[in-house]
Amino acid sequence: MADKGLDPQDWAAFRAEARRMLEASIDQLEQAAERPWQPVPEDLQARYEIGQGGDLVSRIERDVLPHHGGNIHPRFWGWVQGTGLASDLIAGMAGAVINGNLGGRDHGAVRMERAVIDWTRAKMGMPEGSSGVLVTGTSQATVIAFQAARVKVLEGVRKDGQGTARLVAYAGEGVHNATLKAVELLGIGSANLRKVPLINGRMDVDALRAMVAEDKAAGALPFLVVGTAGSVDLGLFDDLDALADAAADEGLWLHVDGAFGAWTRIAEEPYRSLSDGIGRAHSIALDFHKWMYVGYDCGLVLISDEAAHRAAFAARPSYLEGADRGLAGGDPWFCDYGIDLSRGNRALKVWCALEMNGEDAFSDAITDNCRMAALMAETVKAQPNMALGMEAVSNVCVFTARVDLEPEAQSALNAEIAQSLQENGEAVFSTTRIGGVMMLRAAITNHRTRPADIGAAVAAVARLAEV
Amino acid sequence: MADKGLDPQDWAAFRAEARRMLEASIDQLEQAAERPWQPVPEDLQARYEIGQGGDLVSRIERDVLPHHGGNIHPRFWGWVQGTGLASDLIAGMAGAVINGNLGGRDHGAVRMERAVIDWTRAKMGMPEGSSGVLVTGTSQATVIAFQAARVKVLEGVRKDGQGTARLVAYAGEGVHNATLKAVELLGIGSANLRKVPLINGRMDVDALRAMVAEDKAAGALPFLVVGTAGSVDLGLFDDLDALADAAADEGLWLHVDGAFGAWTRIAEEPYRSLSDGIGRAHSIALDFHKWMYVGYDCGLVLISDEAAHRAAFAARPSYLEGADRGLAGGDPWFCDYGIDLSRGNRALKVWCALEMNGEDAFSDAITDNCRMAALMAETVKAQPNMALGMEAVSNVCVFTARVDLEPEAQSALNAEIAQSLQENGEAVFSTTRIGGVMMLRAAITNHRTRPADIGAAVAAVARLAEV
Numbered sequence: 001m002a003d004k005g006l007d008p009q010d011w012a013a014f015r016a017e018a019r020r021m022l023e024a025s026i027d028q029l030e031q032a033a034e035r036p037w038q039p040v041p042e043d044l045q046a047r048y049e050i051g052q053g054g055d056l057v058s059r060i061e062r063d064v065l066p067h068h069g070g071n072i073h074p075r076f077w078g079w080v081q082g083t084g085l086a087s088d089l090i091a092g093m094a095g096a097v098i099n100g101n102l103g104g105r106d107h108g109a110v111r112m113e114r115a116v117i118d119w120t121r122a123k124m125g126m127p128e129g130s131s132g133v134l135v136t137g138t139s140q141a142t143v144i145a146f147q148a149a150r151v152k153v154l155e156g157v158r159k160d161g162q163g164t165a166r167l168v169a170y171a172g173e174g175v176h177n178a179t180l181k182a183v184e185l186l187g188i189g190s191a192n193l194r195k196v197p198l199i200n201g202r203m204d205v206d207a208l209r210a211m212v213a214e215d216k217a218a219g220a221l222p223f224l225v226v227g228t229a230g231s232v233d234l235g236l237f238d239d240l241d242a243l244a245d246a247a248a249d250e251g252l253w254l255h256v257d258g259a260f261g262a263w264t265r266i267a268e269e270p271y272r273s274l275s276d277g278i279g280r281a282h283s284i285a286l287d288f289h290k291w292m293y294v295g296y297d298c299g300l301v302l303i304s305d306e307a308a309h310r311a312a313f314a315a316r317p318s319y320l321e322g323a324d325r326g327l328a329g330g331d332p333w334f335c336d337y338g339i340d341l342s343r344g345n346r347a348l349k350v351w352c353a354l355e356m357n358g359e360d361a362f363s364d365a366i367t368d369n370c371r372m373a374a375l376m377a378e379t380v381k382a383q384p385n386m387a388l389g390m391e392a393v394s395n396v397c398v399f400t401a402r403v404d405l406e407p408e409a410q411s412a413l414n415a416e417i418a419q420s421l422q423e424n425g426e427a428v429f430s431t432t433r434i435g436g437v438m439m440l441r442a443a444i445t446n447h448r449t450r451p452a453d454i455g456a457a458v459a460a461v462a463r464l465a466e467v
Numbered sequence: 468m469a470d471k472g473l474d475p476q477d478w479a480a481f482r483a484e485a486r487r488m489l490e491a492s493i494d495q496l497e498q499a500a501e502r503p504w505q506p507v508p509e510d511l512q513a514r515y516e517i518g519q520g521g522d523l524v525s526r527i528e529r530d531v532l533p534h535h536g537g538n539i540h541p542r543f544w545g546w547v548q549g550t551g552l553a554s555d556l557i558a559g560m561a562g563a564v565i566n567g568n569l570g571g572r573d574h575g576a577v578r579m580e581r582a583v584i585d586w587t588r589a590k591m592g593m594p595e596g597s598s599g600v601l602v603t604g605t606s607q608a609t610v611i612a613f614q615a616a617r618v619k620v621l622e623g624v625r626k627d628g629q630g631t632a633r634l635v636a637y638a639g640e641g642v643h644n645a646t647l648k649a650v651e652l653l654g655i656g657s658a659n660l661r662k663v664p665l666i667n668g669r670m671d672v673d674a675l676r677a678m679v680a681e682d683k684a685a686g687a688l689p690f691l692v693v694g695t696a697g698s699v700d701l702g703l704f705d706d707l708d709a710l711a712d713a714a715a716d717e718g719l720w721l722h723v724d725g726a727f728g729a730w731t732r733i734a735e736e737p738y739r740s741l742s743d744g745i746g747r748a749h750s751i752a753l754d755f756h757k758w759m760y761v762g763y764d765c766g767l768v769l770i771s772d773e774a775a776h777r778a779a780f781a782a783r784p785s786y787l788e789g790a791d792r793g794l795a796g797g798d799p800w801f802c803d804y805g806i807d808l809s810r811g812n813r814a815l816k817v818w819c820a821l822e823m824n825g826e827d828a829f830s831d832a833i834t835d836n837c838r839m840a841a842l843m844a845e846t847v848k849a850q851p852n853m854a855l856g857m858e859a860v861s862n863v864c865v866f867t868a869r870v871d872l873e874p875e876a877q878s879a880l881n882a883e884i885a886q887s888l889q890e891n892g893e894a895v896f897s898t899t900r901i902g903g904v905m906m907l908r909a910a911i912t913n914h915r916t917r918p919a920d921i922g923a924a925v926a927a928v929a930r931l932a933e934v
Contacts, residue, residue, distance in 0.1 A: 006760060006824055006832055006914040008553050011497050015490075021560045022489050023482075028564040030478050037794050040573050048579045048818065050586040056554070056823045060561050064815070067575025068565040070794055078794060081809075084566030086475050087523070092559035093488050094527050097495040098535040099551030099762045106507050108534025112515045119517040136603060137809040147652055161656025162629045177782060178808060184782075185614055185806060187654030189628025289809060293473060295566050297811030315644060315651075326886035327504050327537055327545060327895060339652060341645060342548075342604040342756060344764035348531070351515065356523045357473055365473055419793035428794060447473040 020057045022089075028065050029072070029086055032448060036425030037070025075427040075453045077442035080232055080260050080290050085447075088295035091352040095345045102134075102343040104322070106330025113334065113347035119354070120286075121302055123265050124258075125279025131306040133337040134298065134346040138259040139178040141285030141301035144313070144338050146182045146224065148283065148303055149253035151312040153223040158312075162187050168215045169193045171226035172203035174233055176257050178285070179226050192220075201236040201393070203227065205246050212250045225252045229275045230261015233432050234389075235373070235396030235443065237261060240277030253282045259299075260445055261394065262286040266359065268367040271394060282308075288346075291366055291395075291445045294353050298346045301338075309337055365447040366395075372444050372454055373397045379458045385465065386458075389434035395444045400437060401465035411438035417464045427457035487524045489556075495532050496539070496553055499915060503892030504537025542894035542920045544909035547699055547727050547757050552914075555762035558819040562812045569601075569810040571789070573797025580801065580814035586821070587753075588769055590732050591725075592746025598773040600804040601765065601813040605726040606645040608752030608768035611780070611805050613649045613691065615750065615770055616720035618779040620690040625779075629654050635682045636660045638693035639670035641700055643724050645752070646693050659687075668703040668860070670694070672713050679717045692719045696742045697728015700899050701856075702840070702863030702910065704728060707744030714749075722750045726766075727912055728861065729753040733826065735834040738861060749775075755813075758833055758862075758912045761820050765813045768805075776804055832914040833862075839911050839921055840864045846925045852932065853925075856901035862911045867904060868932035878905035884931045894924035 008014035028035065047063045071081040100109035117132040135141050146169075151157055154165055167188050171179050173195045183193045194215075196208045212222045225247055227238040240256060247254035256262070256278050263286070264275045278284060284302045288294040303309040314336035316322070323329050335341045354362070376397040380386045389398035400410050401417055414431060415438050421427045429440040440461065475481035495502065514530045538548040567576035584599040602608050613636075618624055621632055634655050638646050640662045650660045661682075663675045679689045692714055694705040707723060714721035723729070723745050730753070731742045745751060751769045755761040770776040781803035783789070790796050802808045821829070843864040847853045856865035867877050868884055881898060882905050888894045896907040907928065 004828075005835075005917075006552055006828055007496070007499075011493070014553055015493050018489060018493060018556055018560075019486075021557050022485060025560040025564040026478070026482050026485060029474070032474075037574065039792075040575065040578065040797070044575060045578045045582065048575075048582040050582055050818065050821050051826065053822060053825060056557060056819060059822070060557070060819075064561055064575055064579070065565065067578075069567050069572055069574040069576065071568065072564070072566055081568050082566070084563070085473055086481055088563040088566065089485055089560060090488050090523060090527070092563035093485075093492040093556060094531055096551070096555040096559035096762055097492040097539070098532065099539055099549070099555065100536050101538065101548055101756075101763050105536055107504065107536040108507065108511060108515075108531055109536065111507065111512045111534075112531070115512065115515040115517055136807050136811065139807045139809070143652070143806060150654075157654060157656070158651040159656055159658050161633075161659055162654035163656075164631055166628075181780070181782060181806060181808075184625040185610070185653065187617075187624060187629035189624070189626055189630075191626050192628055287809065289568075289811075295563055295811075296568050297807070297809055299809075313648070315648060321898065323882065323886060325506075326889040328886075328889075328897065330507070339610060339648060340603050340606045340764070341648075342606070342754065342764055342766075344603065344756075344762075351517070352523060352527075354517050355520060355526070358520060359518065361471075361473055368472075415790070419790060419795075422793040422795075430795065431788065450472075 017057050021060065024061050024065065025089055032072045033074050036073045037422060037428060038066065038425060039423055040067060070428050074446065074448035074450065075457050076446060077444050078428040078430040080443040080445055082289045082291065082293045083446045083448055084295050085293050085353050087352040087356040088349055091349040095348050098345065100345040102345055103335040103341045104333025105327050109345050109347060110330060110334065112351055116347040116350045117300065120300060124262060124284055124302060126302055126304055129306060130302055130304045131309045131337060132300055132302040133334050134300050135338060136297040137287050137289065137299035138257065138285040139181065141299050142178045142182040142257065143185060144301045145255050145283035145285055145303060146186055148308050148312040149224045149255065150186065152253065152308045153221065166220040167192060168220045168222045169224040169226065170196050170208055170211060172196050172228055172238060173198050174231050175226055175228060176232045176259065179257060203238045203243065205242045208246055209250065222250065222252060225254055227254060227256045229256050229258035229278055230394060234398060235394040237274040240275065244277050244280035255283045256281040258284050258286040260287060260290040263291040263366055264394065266363045266366060267370065268363065271367060271370045274394060288350050292353065292362060293447050294349045298349055313337055369395045369444040369446065372449050375451060376442055376454045376458065379454060383458065383462055389439045396441065398432060398434060398439050398441045400439045401461050407437045413465065414438050414440050417461055420464055421460055426460045484524050488527065491528050491532065492556055499539045500541050503540045504889060504895060505533065505892065506890055507534060537895050541913065541915035541917065542924050543913060544911050545895040545897040547910040547912055549756045549758065549760045550913045550915055551762050552760050552820050554819040554823040555816055558816040562815050565812065567812040569812055570802040570808045571800025572794050576812050576814060577797060577801065579818055583814040583817045584767065587767055591729060591751055591769060593769055593771055596773060597769055597771045598776045598804060599767055599769040600801050601767050602805060603764040604754050604756065604766035605724065605752040606648065608766050609645045609649040609724065610652060611768045612722050612750035612752055612770060613653055615775050615779040616691045616722065617653065619720065619775045620688065633687040634659060635687045635689045636691040636693065637663050637675055637678060639663050639695055639705060640665050641698050642693055642695060643699045643726065646724060670705045670710065672709045675713055676717065689717065689719060692721055694721060694723045696723050696725035696745055697861060701865060702861035704741040707742065711744050711747035720749045723748040725751050725753040727754060727757040730758040730833055731861065733830045733833060734837065735830065738834060738837045741861060755817050759820065759829060760914050761816045765816055780804055836862045836911040836913065839916050840909065842918060843909055843921045843925065846921060850925065850929055856906045863908065865899060865901060865906050865908045867906045868928050874904045880932065881905050881907050884928055887931055888927055893927045
């Protein structure tokens with residue numbers, strides 16, 4: 001029988017290697033501003049091929065650290081990506097040597113997860129006794145919330161399947177793709193997700209009520225309305241109080257996609273008010289890895305009706321029977337609140353972030369990101385040929401580099417500018433279409449961004465727009 | 468505007484803290500044998516409450532590291548849990564400062580994920596061109612595989628929902644709960660998962676064929692058969708070649724639940740042969756965090772029909788449009804192969820594990836775990852009043868401490884012994900029922916276990932059985 005196993009044979013040598021890795025890791029964080037994204041070298045895939053062995057830490061320093069996705073850089077505003085925290089490094093070390101499986105049982109990590117969930121629940125204004133479970137992100141949280149909503153209205157669905165009931169869900173135009181993917185996955189069907197028109201960027205609640213009435217009259221079973229707290233494209237917010245009223249009147253489950261926007265709850269005004277009413281939702285999906293800056297991946301679903309949550313997922317066979325004491329104790333087990341039976345330790349990252357920095361530092365950073373989007377909007381407006389795609393409402397700024405060109409030429413130019421700035425490392429914008437024009441889009445969920453970064457980036461756009 | 472942000476104000480001080488965390492983390496690994504699970508102190512939950520601040524690393528050393536779930540200990544064999552690797556610590560540090568979002572785009576981490584997937588595909592014997600995506604674990608992998616199988620047979624399901632089609636899936640008695648939870652989640656319904664009887668611990672393939680014929684005759688749509696490579700309870704394996712033949716004849720999608728047992732592919736004989744035929748599956752779900760010992764969470768779904776995989780999940784709206792170059796390049800994007808749009812970096816843990824230790828070390832450890840289960844079985848048989856629940860086939864040993872007692876008394880005693888050994892830190896068994904008797908169960912996916920651990924644990928059981 002093998003006697004060496006997989007632990008280091010020489011702990012002192014391993015310790016030395018690990019120390020080198022730590023110093024290189026801190027350097028990466030400290031020098032984030034000097035390490036923008038860079039195009040992937042052609043031979044990188046070959047360097048990653050399994051089975052080469054050699055000095056692992058040197059390989060990581062040479063082949064891995066430089067080729068990150070760019071989102072640690074102060075001028076990264078592409079898509080909606082968080083930027084990571086120094087506390088993630090602490091959590092990464094501790095988490096690796098705990099190696100927790102948070103599916104269930106009784107150990108510290110599950111207790112910590114409860115603390116993180118309850119803190120978040122309180123911040124969102126959801127009632128005590130609500131349940132929750134940490135997941136990879138809002139996509140997973142959405143699936144879990146929708147299944148809870150479905151089981152609530154269609155009790156036999158776990159056993160009998162969806163069957164002939166035509167469930168209908170509602171969401172505003174521009175709803176995040178995660179909602180679409182969830183109704184597809186559950187077998188509800190995207191055709192049964194009706195898009196409600198927006199008025200001034202918010203779901204038209206009267207239109208919603210009319211659609212529900214129409215569907216009920218047609219024999220369908222309206223069951224779910226999805227409110228948006230921070231639209232991914234433009235950073236817009238539905239009127240969640242109005243949605244909660246409508247949901248109550250119509251007997252719908254109100255789910256709020258708060259992937260990033262839910263965190264306006266801890267921002268200063270006028271941003272905090274954007275998510276007023278969120279605590280009245282039946283479920284909220286949100287991410288820590290976006291606007292709480294915590295390392296990927298880390299999201300949460302909160303559900304106000306604990307029994308409905310549990311009813312949608314609980315099922316433990318004999319090999320997972322709990323016990324009144326010992327390691328198999330510790331009810332409730334998180335595996336009864338979601339899809340996963342084995343679960344990694346996400347709570348530790350959140351806990352380290354909050355305990356190292358304090359909640360106020362997050363409030364400041366989130367508020368500041370909104371102010372940076374406003375600053376970018378002002379800076380854009382001051383440029384002769386630039387124009388906003390819309391006014392910045394929260395942390396998103398969308399603009400075109402040359403409003404004087406034809407739409408097609410604008411689109412081509414904006415796309416070209418986005419790519420060039422990515423390639424030369426100056427800034428990362430993503431793009432989106434507004435009124436048929438592909439525009440530059442900055443979604444600022446970046447605690448490293450300073451006013452000078454905004455100025456430099458808009459100046460770089462102006463320079464490249466001179467064609 | 469806030470000028471300090473969330474990066475450390477004093478990098479030297481942060482570096483000192485991080486170094487303390489590293490030394491404590493390595494100590495935890497090096498002293499794993501002296502750190503068994505311990506009952507959770509009553510005040511631990513209060514110690515985790517958010518907002519206390521203070522010296523983070525000291526709090527982690529005092530309140531977090533000691534309260535792990537026990538699975539780092541050499542005599543932990545509860546459920547099927549992996550035991551973690553020193554390489555996880557390296558990956559944890561590097562991963563934290565890369566902070567990759569592997570949903571898509573073009574950066575090193577997605578290239579590394581492709582390398583890890585392709586290495587695994589080859590080891591499983593699946594054809595080149597098969598697709599895959601890393602996920603939290605087999606539960607997620609199962610959902611993804613089943614949705615691909617469903618979309619393949621019911622093309623309109625993403626748009627129209629499941630509707631009136633009565634899809635039927637098949638699995639052996641004792642199939643893992645992940646399969647049940649997946650058919651429930653997708654809206655197929657657990658009543659449409661038919662349990663096929665076992666013969667000598669393997670699915671009765673003739674019975675399967677008869678059930679499929681019966682269901683077809685009744686107008687249902689049989690679409691999926693789930694083979695098991697390593698049953699969670701007993702470590703049993705279906706005859707995967709026979710299942711592949713039957714699946715081909717009957718037009719079924721063959722999915723293999725190989726959560727841990729798939730890794731017998733890299734074990735020595737006679738264990739390797741247990742999973743013969745696995746490469747003929749349409750999909751395989753497996754975990755790295757169990758029998759590859761990699762830190763939680765980390766699993767993989769492999770699908771031989773890349774087009775079917777993509778057809779089940781791809782959907783990118785305008786704000787996620789790809790590009791021919793720049794950061795938005797790098798097709799294909801992993802978000803088109805699963806549920807999650809934001810994705811953490813799981814590949815790095817696997818890559819570090821393999822590159823630090825080499826594949827052979829894993830082959831040895833896996834083979835050795837099976838030999839340890841056999842050794843435990845021999846040791847149990849040599850005890851006067853102990854008896855096996857079944858012969859050890861792979862890495863699982865199930866036994867009763869006192870076969871001379873009535874079934875009810877046996878169950879109570881075995882449960883009591885499991886709890887006592889957990890509480891006193893001697894060993895962790897879980898329990899399962901065989902023929903109505905609750906028995907002790909060791910699932911050995913632990914690279915730290917040595918022959919002396921087996922002897923000590925069985926001796927401890929014998930001691931506690933003297934009542």
